[in-house]
Amino acid sequence: MSTTNFVTLGAHSQTSGITIPPITANNFELKPAMISMVQQSQFGGLPMKDPNLHLFVFLEVCDTLKINGAFTNAIRLRLFPFSLRDKTRAWLHSLPSRPISTWEELTKAFLAKFFPPSKTASLRNQITSFTQREDETLYEVWERFKDFLRLCPHHGLQKWMVV
Secondary structure, eight states: OOOOOOOOOOOOOOOBBOOOOOOOOOOOOOOOHHHHHHHHTOOOOOTTSSSHHHHHHHHHTTTTTTTOOOOOOHHHHHHHGGOOOOOHHHHHHHHHHOOBBSSHHHHHHHHHHSSOHHHHHHHHHHHTTOOOOOOOOOOHHHHHEEEEEEEEOOOOOOOOHHH
């Protein structure tokens, strides 16, 4: 009678969808304080949260860290999972094994998931059909317009169309 060995896959077998570039620094370590700073602005994927703002804040924190022998790309890719929670972290772990190897690829995939084309189209439409409300001052309407532009920096409109 033969015994069949079954392998139980646990949490240790799950991988992120990121290929982390090697770091040549001898004593490289992400300090707990840096990880904590990144975790203070975690993104959970809720519809009213702005993924562009999340990336902006994440880069502000990451760009305070410079380590000899460690490329910016490698640091960002190592820290980014700590900036996610809930369904966004699950999304990252659900990506096919090892498809993303650059910061540009990661931001493109992140925005495709959490800032879909339908949202871009909606905001682009709001920008192009923007009008001042009767009860708005010029200052208020200008601030509301700038908010639309900030929410959708990749709107694809030429400057003359925005003006």
